[in-house]
Amino acid sequence: MEYAFEYEFPIGKLKIVENDGYISTIAPACGKICNKKETPLIKEAKKQLDEYFSGKRKKFNLPVKIEGTEFQKAVYQGLLGISYGKTKSYKEIADIIGHKNAYRAVGSTCNKNKILIIVPCHRVIASNKSLAGFALGLDIKKQLLKIEGVEF
Numbered sequence: 001m002e003y004a005f006e007y008e009f010p011i012g013k014l015k016i017v018e019n020d021g022y023i024s025t026i027a028p029a030c031g032k033i034c035n036k037k038e039t040p041l042i043k044e045a046k047k048q049l050d051e052y053f054s055g056k057r058k059k060f061n062l063p064v065k066i067e068g069t070e071f072q073k074a075v076y077q078g079l080l081g082i083s084y085g086k087t088k089s090y091k092e093i094a095d096i097i098g099h100k101n102a103y104r105a106v107g108s109t110c111n112k113n114k115i116l117i118i119v120p121c122h123r124v125i126a127s128n129k130s131l132a133g134f135a136l137g138l139d140i141k142k143q144l145l146k147i148e149g150v151e152f
Contacts, residue, residue, distance in 0.1 A: 003037040007046050010053050011140045014116070016045045022065035025114045028136065049117065055147060058084035060118045068112070071099070075109040082123040085148040089127045103127075111135055117144065 004017040006029040015033065017025035018041045026045070044062065051057035066076045074097040081096070082088050088096075090103040090110070099105070110121040111133060122144040126132040131152050134141035142152050 001035065003035045003039050003042065004033045005036060005038045005042050005046075006031075006033065007049075009049060011136065011143055014049075016042045016049075018042050018045075019065055022063045023115060023118065024065040024067070026116045026118060027114060045118075052117065053147065058148075062118060064115055064118060066115070066119065068109070071097075071102075071105065072109045072112065074098075075106050076113065076115075076119050078106075079110070079113075079119050079121055079124065082120055085150060087123050087125045087145070087150060089125055089129075090132070091127050093124060107133060123148075123150075 002017060002019045002024070004015055006013055006015045013029035015025065015027055015029045016023065018039050021041065023041065023045050048057055048060050048062060052060070066073055068076065075093060078093045078096045090106045093106045094100055094103040110124055113119050113121045113135065116135065122134055122141045131138050131141055145152060
């Protein structure tokens with residue numbers, strides 16, 4: 001069964017979705033929730049996100065359900081390997097997953113990430129070390145990186 005609840009965070013209102021015992025979505029709130037319920041797992045995700053935003057949490061300990069094509073899943077696994085306070089380029093992620101020329105496809109996959117912050121697509125930057133696209137906008141990406149001690 002899928003449940004969802006919305007919370008206000010420093011970067012805006014986010015929806016957290018639990019699906020069969022896994023976090024499947026952390027995304028901008030859309031106001032449309034079919035099964036609104038604050039489950040224990042959703043509460044824990046909220047607690048861990050609050051700790052992250054306050055600078056107290058560097059690693060999440062939540063069961064996540066990563067969906068997508070095999071390529072997308074590989075990209076998301078590559079993103080999970082980027083440590084707190086570190087960044088990697090789209091090209092570096094493409095290299096890590098064994099698709100060295102697929103950096104644009106890595107960027108496209110990052111844009112489809114449904115589990116924002118926990119699957120840290122905000123830690124991916126352009127090869128020239130500049131900020132590049134982010135589903136919530138570059139200002140939010142900057143805020144998230146700043147929390148982690150990375151300045152742009």
